[in-house]
Amino acid sequence: MSLLLTLFSVLSIALGAFFFLVGTLGLIRLPDLFSRLHALTKTDNLGLGLVILGLLPWLPDPFTALKLVLIWLLVLLAGATGSHLIAKRALRGDGEDLTP
Amino acid sequence: MAIARRLLVFFGVWIILAGWDPVSWVIGLPAVLFASWVYGRLAEDSAAPGFRRMFAFLPFFLRESFRGGADVARRILRPRMRIKPGFQTYRMRLSQPAARVLFLDCISLLPGSLSADRHQDVIHVHLLDASLDVTPELADLERRVAAIFGERLEPHAYV
Incomplete structure (x- = not known):
């Protein structure tokens, strides 16, 4: 049982780290600002979610679990809202230093 | 209260x-x-989201998050990236401020779409593959978000 749980955690955390890596790769490979925002928001969401999922079985109490899930939600909220604001500024051309 | x-x-x-x-x-x-x-100040007269209704939204949200991340990862990892970026517009029917923010944020988590700008009711959505019409998906998401806030949507004026 414990072995199964360990295996699940390792897989989940490794997959999460993989998604973070792919997001970074996307940041380099994708051609423009908007496409890069896609890579950042979505892979961060999934990557962090999977890392936290892998940690959940090993926490000392449900309170800490709640804390990690809450952190995930806050990161989601900040990521999605932030990317919307960046895209909006870029579209309207009223940001600073956006010349390619 | x-x-x-x-x-x-x-x-x-x-x-x-x-x-x-x-x-x-x-x-x-x-x-x-x-x-x-x-x-x-920001939510003004938005209805408070119901906890039970948020839980009902959760399975959909998790599934779409996973699809969104996997989709963008697949596109990035192809030797020749399969993307065709572009914009589409969507007229949103949600009226409560809090519901609108949740809708805009969730658009960015759906596979291939990113809420880029908003003028009044019209949202500019950036798509990694703009050759497909995403209106049905956005309408579905909007319906689900409306359900969280107990909001009734007017039917689309045009089809």
């Missing part, structure tokens, strides 16, 4: 994040009060 509920939620959030240490309230108390005040 709404204020009491908001305060309670933000107090709960702070306790979860910072723990019971009384010293943390030096930062926590002003933060909680400020958050409650700002929430009231």
Whole structure:
């Protein structure tokens, strides 16, 4: 049982780290600002979610679990809202230093 | 009543994040009060989202998050990236401010779409593959978000 749980955690955390890596790769490979925002928001969401999922079985109490899930939600909220604001500024051309 | 509920939620959030240490309230108390005040200002007359309805939204949200991440990862990892970026517009029917924010944020989590700008009711959505029409998906998401806030959507004026 414990072995199964360990295996699940390792897989989940490794997959999460993989998604973070792919997001970074996307940041380099994708051609423009908007496409890069896609890579950042979505892979961060999934990557962090999977890392936290892998940690959940090993926490000392449900309170800490709640804390990690809450952190995930806050990161989601900040990521999605932030990317919307960046895209909006870029579209309207009223940001600073956006010349390619 | 709404204020009491908001305060309670933000107090709960702070306790979860910072723990019971009384010293943390030096930062926590002003933060909680400020958050409650700002929430009231920004959400205006939005209905409070129901907890049970948020739970009903959760399976859909998790599934789409996974699809969104996997989709963008697949596109990036192809030797020749399979993307055709472009914009589409969508006229949103949600009227409550809080529901609108949730809708805009969730668009960015759906596979291939990113909410880029908003003028009144019209959202500009950036797509990694703009050759497909995403209107049905956005309408579905909008319906689900409306359900969380108990909002009734007018049918689209045009089809």
